[in-house]
Each structure stands twice: as structure tokens, then as C-alpha cells.
Amino acid sequence: MASFTLNGQATTADVDPAMPILWVVREKLGLNGTKFGCGIAQCGACTVHLDGQPVRSCSTPIAEAEGRAITTIEGIGGPEGELTAVQQAWVSEQVPQCGYCQSGQIMSATALLRDNPSPTDAQIDAAMAGNICRCGTYTRIRRAIKVAAGQIEPRQEEA
Numbered sequence: 001m002a003s004f005t006l007n008g009q010a011t012t013a014d015v016d017p018a019m020p021i022l023w024v025v026r027e028k029l030g031l032n033g034t035k036f037g038c039g040i041a042q043c044g045a046c047t048v049h050l051d052g053q054p055v056r057s058c059s060t061p062i063a064e065a066e067g068r069a070i071t072t073i074e075g076i077g078g079p080e081g082e083l084t085a086v087q088q089a090w091v092s093e094q095v096p097q098c099g100y101c102q103s104g105q106i107m108s109a110t111a112l113l114r115d116n117p118s119p120t121d122a123q124i125d126a127a128m129a130g131n132i133c134r135c136g137t138y139t140r141i142r143r144a145i146k147v148a149a150g151q152i153e154p155r156q157e158e159a
């Protein structure tokens, strides 16, 4: 049995304490926005926040979340589904291609901007280095982070 907060809700799960957080949230609790990529903490597709810090949920046992707060991609917006600045920028900059890596990318970007609201290119690259995108959306990811940070204007939709 594990007890933790999941996206603001007190939650218990009857699972092996060694089960990775990824499988608890996806298979036991039905939140499938968090993706399985490599399973060995190398790609970042499974990134969630644990007490606000990005962690690789494929390689972090649920025991580490005991009494702590897990936040998944489903939990970062407002209570009525309002998008965060990062999510809005992902839309305006049309970041995703296949989309598979993007919830992990957004979780890493969200943590970066909370800790550093005006990151430089080098700081963006360093913070996002652990999130791999097989579609190669890196340029748009960097641009969206700058839009969300208010450093540049979002692209306008074409009329």
C-alpha cells in the first residue's frame, strides 16, 4: 500500500512498493498522459513531478512517493482545464509532431520555468537535455519555452 498526493488529491494504491510510479499512475490509477519510452531513465517521456521536482517515473519506485506529492501532465492545468502558459505556448508554437514525448517535455519545461522564469538558451538546453524527441522538435520546444517565459511573442495564427 502506498499513500501520496496525486494531482492534489490524497490517494492510496494497493501496490508493491517497488512498482515504478509510471505504472502506478498509468495502470492502477488510469492516468495515461505519462508515457513509457525507454524504461531506463534515458528518454524523459515518463517525466512527472515529485514534490515539484521532475523525476523519471519509469525508474522511481512508488515507495519514494510515500507521503509526498506526485504531479502528472493531467494535474498541471487549472481546475476547469485552463492551460498553463507552457501549455498555451506549446499550442501557439505547434510544438508536437507525433506527440509521444511531449507530456514529458512539458513537465520538464514547467519545472524549469518555475525555478528560472527567464532562462537563457544554455539553461534551456541544460534543463531539457534529458528529454529526447525522436521527431526532432527541439527548436520549437526552445521557442515555446521562450514564449512561455515572455521573452518573445507567440506566433499568430494565420488568417
Ligand code: FES
Pocket: 035, 036, 037, 038, 039, 040, 041, 042, 043, 044, 045, 046, 047, 056, 057, 058, 059
Ligand atoms: S521511459 Fe522513463 S526515462 Fe524513458
Ligand code: FES
Pocket: 096, 097, 098, 099, 100, 101, 102, 132, 133, 134, 135, 136, 137
Ligand atoms: S513529438 Fe514525436 S517523439 Fe517528440
